[in-house]
Amino acid sequence: xxxxxxxRADAARLLAEGRAKLVIGYRARGPHRAPAFVSDPxxxxxxxxxNLCKQNLAVYLRKPEVRSRGPVAVVAPPAVMRSLVVLAAExxxxxxxxxxxxxxxxxxxxxxxxxxxxxxxxxxxxxPSPELLEALAxxxxxxxxxxxxFWTDQFAKCTRCYACRAACPLCYCARCIVEKNVPQWIxxxxxxxxxxxxxxxxxxxxxxxxxxxxxxxxxCPQGIPxxxxxxALSEEVAKQFGEKPGxxxxxxxxxxxxxxDDDQGFVR
Amino acid sequence: xxxxxxxxxxxxAAVLAAAGYRVVAPVRDGAQVRMAEWxxxxxxxxxxxxxxxVKEFLFPRCEVIARYSLDGDxxxxxxxxxxxxxxxxxxxxxxxxAAMVALDKVFNWxxxxxxxxxxxxxxxxxxxxxxxxxxxxxxxxxxxxxxxxLGADAVLRCADxxxxxILEALGEKGQALLxxxxxxxxxxxxxxxxxxxxxxxxxxxxxxxxxxxxxxxPLWRDLGxxxxxxGSCAYACPVCHCFDIQDEGTRSEAVRLRNWxxxxxxxxxxxxxxxxxxxxxxxRWRQRVMHKFRYFVERFGGLxxxxxxxxxxxxxxxxxISQVCREIDEARKAAAK
Amino acid sequence: xxxxxxxxxxxxxxxxxxxxxxxxxxxLQFADEADRVRFFQKYRVGMFGLYGxxxxxxxxxxxxxxxxxxxxxxxxxxxxxxxxxxIRDREVGQAVTFRGPYGNSFPIESWKGRxxxxxxxxxxxxxxxxVIWNVLDRPGDFGPVTIVYGARTVADLVxxxxxxxxxxxxxxxxxxxxDPGGETPDWKGxxxxxxxxxxxxxxxxxxxxxxxxxxPIMIKFTLPVLLKLGFAPKDVYTTLENRMKCGVGQCGRxxxxxxxxxxxxxxxxxxxxxxxxxxxx
Ligand code: SF4
Ligand code: SF4
Ligand code: FES
Numbered sequence: 024x025x026x027x028x029x030x031r032a033d034a035a036r037l038l039a040e041g042r043a044k045l046v047i048g049y050r051a052r053g054p055h056r057a058p059a060f061v062s063d064p065x066x067x068x069x070x071x072x073x074n075l076c077k078q079n080l081a082v083y084l085r086k087p088e089v090r091s092r093g094p095v096a097v098v099a100p101p102a103v104m105r106s107l108v109v110l111a112a113e114x115x116x117x118x119x120x121x122x123x124x125x126x127x128x129x130x131x132x133x134x135x136x137x138x139x140x141x142x143x144x145x146x147x148x149x150x151p152s153p154e155l156l157e158a159l160a161x162x163x164x165x166x167x168x169x170x171x172x173f174w175t176d177q178f179a180k181c182t183r184c185y186a187c188r189a190a191c192p193l194c195y196c197a198r199c200i201v202e203k204n205v206p207q208w209i210x211x212x213x214x215x216x217x218x219x220x221x222x223x224x225x226x227x228x229x230x231x232x233x234x235x236x237x238x239x240x241x242x243c244p245q246g247i248p249x250x251x252x253x254x255a256l257s258e259e260v261a262k263q264f265g266e267k268p269g270x271x272x273x274x275x276x277x278x279x280x281x282x283x284d285d286d287q288g289f290v291r
Numbered sequence: 292x293x294x295x296x297x298x299x300x301x302x303x304a305a306v307l308a309a310a311g312y313r314v315v316a317p318v319r320d321g322a323q324v325r326m327a328e329w330x331x332x333x334x335x336x337x338x339x340x341x342x343x344x345v346k347e348f349l350f351p352r353c354e355v356i357a358r359y360s361l362d363g364d365x366x367x368x369x370x371x372x373x374x375x376x377x378x379x380x381x382x383x384x385x386x387x388x389a390a391m392v393a394l395d396k397v398f399n400w401x402x403x404x405x406x407x408x409x410x411x412x413x414x415x416x417x418x419x420x421x422x423x424x425x426x427x428x429x430x431x432x433x434x435x436x437x438x439x440x441l442g443a444d445a446v447l448r449c450a451d452x453x454x455x456x457i458l459e460a461l462g463e464k465g466q467a468l469l470x471x472x473x474x475x476x477x478x479x480x481x482x483x484x485x486x487x488x489x490x491x492x493x494x495x496x497x498x499x500x501x502x503x504x505x506x507x508x509p510l511w512r513d514l515g516x517x518x519x520x521x522g523s524c525a526y527a528c529p530v531c532h533c534f535d536i537q538d539e540g541t542r543s544e545a546v547r548l549r550n551w552x553x554x555x556x557x558x559x560x561x562x563x564x565x566x567x568x569x570x571x572x573x574x575r576w577r578q579r580v581m582h583k584f585r586y587f588v589e590r591f592g593g594l595x596x597x598x599x600x601x602x603x604x605x606x607x608x609x610x611x612i613s614q615v616c617r618e619i620d621e622a623r624k625a626a627a628k
Numbered sequence: 629x630x631x632x633x634x635x636x637x638x639x640x641x642x643x644x645x646x647x648x649x650x651x652x653x654x655x656l657q658f659a660d661e662a663d664r665v666r667f668f669q670k671y672r673v674g675m676f677g678l679y680g681x682x683x684x685x686x687x688x689x690x691x692x693x694x695x696x697x698x699x700x701x702x703x704x705x706x707x708x709x710x711x712x713x714x715i716r717d718r719e720v721g722q723a724v725t726f727r728g729p730y731g732n733s734f735p736i737e738s739w740k741g742r743x744x745x746x747x748x749x750x751x752x753x754x755x756x757x758x759v760i761w762n763v764l765d766r767p768g769d770f771g772p773v774t775i776v777y778g779a780r781t782v783a784d785l786v787x788x789x790x791x792x793x794x795x796x797x798x799x800x801x802x803x804x805x806x807d808p809g810g811e812t813p814d815w816k817g818x819x820x821x822x823x824x825x826x827x828x829x830x831x832x833x834x835x836x837x838x839x840x841x842x843x844p845i846m847i848k849f850t851l852p853v854l855l856k857l858g859f860a861p862k863d864v865y866t867t868l869e870n871r872m873k874c875g876v877g878q879c880g881r882x883x884x885x886x887x888x889x890x891x892x893x894x895x896x897x898x899x900x901x902x903x904x905x906x907x908x909x
Contacts, residue, residue: 052609052611052614053426054426055609056609057517057608057609057610058517058608058609060513060516060517078607078608078609082519083516086516086572087571088512088515088516088571088572088573089516180320180325182352182522182526182551183352183550183551184521184522184523184525184526184551184553185521185522185556186519186521186522186523186605186607187521188521189519189520189521189522189607190519190521190607202558204537204709204710205709205710205713207539207710210539211353211535211537211539211548211550212353212537212539212548212550213352213353213550213551214353238607241607242519242521242523242607244342244343244523244526244527244605245323245325245342245343246320246321246322246323246325246342248321356630356631356634357630357631357634357635357636357682359682359683361682361683364718364719364722365722365723366682366683366723368635368636368638370630371630371631372629372630373629373630373631375629397877397878398878400876400877400878400891401876401877401891402633402876402877402878403632403633404631404633404878405629405630405631405632405633406631409629506885506905506907506908507907532878532880533879533880533881534873534874534878534879534880535873535879536634536685536686536873536874536879537685538680538681538682538683538684538685538686539683540682540683545682545683547634547680547682547685547686549634552879552881554880554881559871559881560870560871560881561871562869562870562871563708563709563712563871564708568870568884568908568909569908574907574908578883578908581885581886582880582883585886586883586885586886589886590886
């Protein structure tokens, strides 16, 4: 049985047994892949899985429109499972039903603990793509002035549409700081000053939480290489704190925890 | 007939820049081709459909609309001059050029927006007849065509098997641009290449009619599920024009800004008292489709979509307004039987 | 060149009055005579303006004073967010920005000689207060006037002095009410919700005009009472509120269906409302 067929069979079963009221997976739209929302066992035929299925579907689990449908099951490649584990670690969800798929195999229906165990066992060393590593190395090799120039040019393109935020499963603040106006922390104008503030806040707020799924960069209509920022920060977090988010649902997020032996060299 | 070799677009840009135009052209930027201000040395890539539309050069994503000096509790108005540089846009797509005509109606609907009109006046749109289209293009379903001329001041057309361009002026602004570019244009003959063929994907009239009767429909709920509520589609769209007005300032100065905004965002219609007339993504999608295919037709007698397909190309969830329209059209046909 | 439609008039605050908790009235005088003349050439009752404080922003609310009083503009607003807080914090002698008037108006010329019933709840009185004064300032032009006004508590009633004025006038029948539990020991008005009080007062509806303004829930229950009293849907008026930014039909956020509240409204008849999608309000 192909992975797609196995997913359809499991989805139909989950829906028929009432274990899920909605299965979120992937379907084809022309040559593209789009999210599929299936609530009827008879409708599972649209579900497919192949290596074009890139969108991080974990983002839908925080949508009220989705939550209100009752228990949800989601087709989850490792990136999606990692997002779910972070959401659990941050108390955003307590349980999940996933139809776990890997690049190599279909792993069937798992709960959160099962997904975390699978991640640790089979997908512990997911590495960023060589292109991304190379691009970051190039950036690291620049002088600070060159690097500032690079980011100035990139951030200048930002229209502040916030698609990056909308696509990220971990951007779930009820009211984002860019939308707070009493006081207004960040300029609303899509211009240098506010764009820098927005980009830096977005990136730093993900530090130690970001699982490098790539959803933000894929969503950015302006082609801003957000993954360079995410990767740089995540490498820094790994170096400083030895943490790799998205594997342990009981982990304390770096950004929200403190240890007596944390390096305090920055306090002067 | 005015002729330009296919690889000479940068020369055209250079001579126009020398004549005092700000030149905007499709330029490669990483994985994208974007409409951007051309600078000497930049290559121009008129092949792919640019990721962004031309609207940001006429309706910038943020703009100061009023300015005040502040002094303690008192303030005084200061000039907030409109920036309307003389601009030539090279190789703008027919769908973008047509969109500017739709925006003319909005920005002159009873109240006239001086900034829009000044920039429109100062801008010469040189449209490029599309030689290729992709599977998201649907201009022909919304009254356009790959070689449509609506909104264009001049037209560039590939010729002699993509080895040349024919440049033709359509009005005074176009003639002035051709005169300024005379130095790089040759007189001659060339055979225009055929325009791209874009299949008609739906009947827009049927969509307009359906929208009139289906304010409540399960379709909206389904669309609302997949939509992430990001602003990509609207910011990329050449016709979307909704904006926000926000004040910002320091101790000594305040500016009133006009920023792009979109009906897809949750806070767009949120009352300060808490009520939100469009409480979910379903209501917001309905507004998007209704505005483009029904309300705009009612108010301005035309569609607010020119079929460029950008929204679908950029949507993180790969939602496509053309597909929605096709489903509506098909549902209507099925119901009629 | 600037964008003319966004240049505001400078207005000096000449009077500030607290009406109710968080509700304040300001009387504003045009700093520039030319702005005043331009305003009153256009202003009709029902229109609104955008009031602002540079650095904080602009907020849309009605003009609460009638066009018969051409020296000033009055507004009454509730503090709900950043902008209204900034306007509220301005004091007599200081300035605010104003642009307008925008929107449509109550067609009062077509009401000549007819009975008019005003029904308002809470902060819904300001939008029709301008009409009340406009009508009262033109004695003989209109038929008998009835005002039914209710608020949650006595403290929430706005324009308390004017209520006393209207109550004392022979040409006005005034009924004031507070919600059950909102009365004070010396409260002389009625106790009950507006629709109920209106039903009780029972102004004859045939040939008369009604203006209703207040919280959506009040309007919802008042409309059936009006129909029962014999008012025709085309003679029942209300004003809609939506989030507004531009005020001139361009920013795209105030529409209900294809109707732009800032341009086609804010005044609508019950007849018109029935043709607008309720799910978009
Ligand atoms: S998606 Fe891109 S353009 Fe939009 S806010 Fe994020 S970085 Fe800016
Ligand atoms: S709605 Fe989509 S296809 Fe239509 S003009 Fe806008 S971006 Fe282009
Ligand atoms: S307030 Fe901007 S369109 Fe109505």
